[in-house]
Amino acid sequence: MKKKYLIVVANYYQNISNLLLKSALKEIKSKNSVKIIYVPGVFEIPVIISKYIKKFNGFVAIGCVIKGQTPHFELISKAVTNSLLKLSIDYKKPIGNGVITCLNKTQAMKRTLKGSEAVKAMLSVLSN
Secondary structure: OOOEEEEEEEOOOHHHHHHHHHHHHOOOOOOOEEEEEEEOOHHHHHHHHHHHOOOOOEEEEEEEEEOOOOOHHHHHHHHHHHHHHHHHHHHOOOEEEEEEEEOOHHHHHHOOOHHHHHHHHHHHHHOO
16 A cells, blocks of 8 residues: 655755755655655754644654754754654654754764664554
8 A cells, every 4th residue: 555654854954954864765665655845944843744744644854953052952852852752642643753963963974874764663653
């Protein structure tokens, strides 16, 4: 049966997000339908997923948050993670979390395969 997936990509760190997306797409079988929507930052990802929650079988959130000099890093990371979890539970739909949280860009570049892991997690939940 053909499945429909939505991948929402935060473009704040575009080069990192592109690599996360590339690794994510390698995990999705070509017989399935994939829509990709780009948003400015990770904070917008849950809003887009909630808008499309009834139209797709599974979702993947892609993006990067890098720690700066203020508490913004912690606030954004926690808000996005909690929102994705709540959407997933409330609607009983799998959302692979490919939003990486890093201390610097070097660390982020080393974690760009996490997009693949997010898809694998989403597919695993969807199959149960």
